[in-house]
Amino acid sequence: GAVVSQHPSWVICKSGTSVKIECRSLDFQATTMFWYRQFPKQSLMLMATSNEGSKATYEQGVEKDKFLINHASLTLSTLTVTSAHPEDSSFYICSARGDRAYSPLHFGNGTRLTVT
């Protein structure tokens, strides 16, 4: 149980275009989802916390207008990288937590974004 599906697994796009990444909880309802960014050989950097039906909470230094997050249902959150630039190239990972206090985070398999 507790499967998180993330799509696409990799994407290549041109500078200036927008890319949408989907994160779905397949067998549980996720009241909260998280978006992380991971640079090569580094740990995860939390970008934002997404709550179903409300605005996302962004970490300091993360541009909310560039990284648009929508959590329209209890099983789906999307991250849209707008007007992508080469420096946005990275590995983006989503995670979801169930609705119990001790629910651990379950992660998607990540999306490798390359902006040319």
Next chain:
Amino acid sequence: GEDVEQSLFLSVREGDSSVINCTYTDSSSTYLYWYKQEPGAGLQLLTYIFSNMDMKQDQRLTVLLNKKDKHLSLRIADTQTGDSAIYFCAEKGAQTSYDKVIFGPGTSLSVIP
């Protein structure tokens, strides 16, 4: 602020035990987790322990928690080549935001055949 630290690299021979260590600073930690990340993949939850526990065992995995020293370890018995990966320690504390989990930098485990 809260911080989680791990050694960055560990190399062991196949069949030996691996011990990955982690220290954290948040004395109010409620849950502590171990995740495994294989190349190009997301994080896989291996195990977690409540802060009121000292030890948890699950097949080849043994987690030890020393709350006084704020030290967490993950022991992998009979380490196999398939265990080669990056292992992240993470903690969730009562002082942090309810949903926020703090990750360590990850320990890269290499298993020598």
